[in-house]
Amino acid sequence: MQSSQQQSQPVRPPASKAESKGLLSSTLLVSSMTMLSRVMGFARDIILARLLGGSPAADAFFVAFKIPNFMRRLFAEGAFSQAFVPVLSQWREEGGKAAVRDLVAHSGGTLALILFVVNLIAVIAAPLLVTVFAPGFIDQPEKFELAGQLLRVTFPYLMLISLTAFCGAILNTWGKFGIPAFTPVLLNISLIIAALVFAPGMEQPVVALAWGVFVAGIAQLLFQLPFVWKLGLLPKLKWGGQHKGVKQILTLMIPALFGVSVGQINLLLDTLLASFLQDGSISWLYFSDRLMEFPLGVFGVALATVVLPHLSRTHTSGDTVKFSASIDWSLRMVFLIGLPAALGLGLLAEPMLATLFQYGAFTDHDVLMAARSLRAYSLGLLVFILVKVLANGFYARQDMKTPVRIAIIAMVVNMAFNLALIFPLQHAGLALATSLSAIVNAGLLWHGLAKSGVWKAAAGWGVFILRLLLALFTMGFILLWFTPESGWWLAQNALNRGLWLTGLIGGGALGYFCVLLISGLRVRHIRAPM
Template sequence: MTDRESPPDPERPTEPAPPLPLAEGDRVVAPKAGGLARSGLIVSVMTMLSRVMGLARDVVVAALFGAGSGADAFFVAFKIPNFMRRLFAEGAFNQAFVPVLSEYATRGSRREVRELLDAVSGSLTVVLALLTALFMLAAPWLVWVFAPGFGRDPEKLALTADMLRLTFPYLLLISLTAFSGSVLNTWNRFAVPAFTPVLLNISLIGAALLLTPLMSEPAMGLAWGVLIAGVAQLAFQVPFLVRLGLAPRPWPNFAHPGVRRIMLLMAPALFGVSVSQINLLLDTVLASLLAPGSVSWLYYSDRLVELPLGVFGIAIGTVILPALSKRHAEQSSEHFAAMLDWAIRAVLLLGLPAALALALLAEPLLISLFHYGAMTEQDIAMAAMSLRAYAFGLVAFMLIKVLAPGFFARQNTSTPVKVGIIAMVANMVLNLLLIWPLAHAGLALATALSAFMNAGLLGWLLRKEGVLVFQPGWGRYAVQLLGGCAVLGVGLAWLAPDWQAWLGWGVWTRVSWLALLVVVGAAVYFAWLAATGVRIRHFRMKS
């Protein structure tokens, strides 16, 4: 399949028809052009709500289970289907499905779009149902593969396997949710898919508070919460598909041309888009061989990095993929290049100060969020080490999210997979080199370094292909960003109390100080940018 292969119906005009309601006429038109910044803001706000609820969830789990065996078992049992969810649903499937769906929506008929949705949803359900059943049966072996260190504790291994049998159906449910979200995103309905993860956090908080006291093994209540969340998230999105007239009637059809194209695109994308997730999973495997609590230390630090990554990086990547796919279908190469440049600028605008703040405030953040109940001062100190290492790679994690769509939107998945394999091998080597002197923090640092290699190669190849063309003004912009980060760093270092003092404070004192630091840091950073000429209008971009 070449980049410029004909659309589903080549006799139809290449330009979209005038906007019509979906239910009228035979054509399904591409969504109206909207502002990428506005769409990104919508996704960012919803993602922020989800991440804040996720942190609240982790606060509850940390208070109840700390970094003990029950927490380790749950994190592994949740990480395995969650990893595969990102690999299949939000990863390879989404990156392969959205460009094909965008092409059908831009150039195809309403009937062709409906047939594609029916065939894809039915085929996806069959494949994932079989995988779910197989992995539930193989749960003990999966645990041994992904957390071999648990083999030293038969009770911990058995508990994790029992949890995994409850959490694995989440893969099927959340993948169908991701399918629904991809359709909604293609029609510029970004708010609903971005809000949906909130339901996972609500379910887990409810399970932690209400179900765990009823269980003979309290941590099993969290596994039930994952299963409940999968049902709730899928049920939440279906009515919005019905309202658009896009609710599929699932019927497997692997011979459908669109399904075949998606499958061909997915195969290499399984590696290309999810390398960072594979690297994080490798961290878990090796961490299970280290001191007890290592898995949890990495988990808590990764959760803090996921907040800005989701709010900024993933949000921008989410809105830019359908827009890039549309521009590629319309063969608008100049607008395509300008969108990529816009995405990189937006990521750096928010990613650089976020990474710096995470590194400078590692202990205060961890203490404010997690130092309650079973979470000890030693746990805080250990998690802070891996948090700083992950923060170092935050900008690279974000850049991957916006550079990879530059390939996937053009239905090129072979190039990112080659880059992904190189980065994954580098991560393995760095893991083995850094785990001995730095323990779990070495695993986090290896992930960060390999992410920079991944992002750097993706950017270099996009430039080489002429797809990424930097717009004028990058020199001035770099000075503005670096100056803003310098002002931010000085302000936080001067204002923040020593982290040992935070240990003796109550929750409201911690929250108040943390809020003050966030507000002051943001104020001085954006004040510097405003004083040096950065304006909101500079980030306006039509989809």
């Protein structure tokens, strides 16, 4: 590093409250904030479903929203964060405050300039992007033109939310997990206001939603800046093409573009192929994906967000035993929460979709179609979460090449399954292909960590899995026994649906955790390493 780093004192401030409480409590904090965001997201999607249903305009909006959202996850919250957090943790542990500020200033300036150029090109070439990401729209001129119009408004969201993710990575490294986790709530609030207040008065309501996305990006960035300033790390942006730390980040980031975001690439391929299917296919995939994203975001993303800075610090300190123990604990938590969530999504697909979305333009047919893809996604929920956690075992050690090789294999598998399953299963085949490729991805990542000795399974896995199976059997029995048939859900009003669904979820969860307790699982068995 630079000489200024060697002369200044290392940045090891007293542990923040989030850091001192440990991994479990930090994960719960992020989960609670993410839960709030997801609940608001469901409220948003209920309103969107009522306003748009499975219409061509809905398909156009979701494509225009998904393209910058995909790139956000690919670049900002994906590759950039996975490369930036380990490097920032290293500079924090080994360097001085001036060196950390210098790294933040140069990496932020480089990111901002690159994003500005990308946004400028994308706004000019919006029709080309629609052609690439939804080629099925070409034969539907009105739909194609609307998607391009909306994309010109939504795409700048990429730059705004990427800079927000940059601030969030800094806050996460300093243990301020709750602030970045709360930030997505602002997107949901903006879209809800746009849908309820501005959309009804417009000739094309989805245009108001596109502007809601743009405004949300501004609000999210402005919300986080004061907290970064409070840490003394609000940067004066500088170009860092020759900066050592920026070069280190870019070296790690380029391969991570594939490794960290293979799931997002697969979902985008689903959209591309679904654009050739019947109207509504993209919307059905969107709404089923939203339900799948609820447990994935509330728990999977929360866990991965908290664990990455912890693993990065542990790797920098050279504590291989603690590093392995942290991964092992993360995997147990994934199984503990991911398995019942996947089972619940699969068994309660129609009830959840009908309760949340079957209003206004969202018809009985939309519910049944979206349920097919939701069940297919539920088969992969556990491994979607596993991929996020297992990949961190490589990224924290600044090993990007291994996840890239695995991601390429998974992408090829996904394409093959897409072509094989789209004809017999239509949009549900695309969702199933995504789940199957994620299984391959997670399996290879798991094997790579175990083979390299980075992760060694701690004692007690056999008993732990047996307890989970007993609890899952009980939960499944409760849900199957007490869940009415699909026709009942489609015929009921919102209140009856909501009450019955709440009872089913509560009863299934109660049965699951009671069996775990009866079988001997205690808090000490899932206590996080400190």
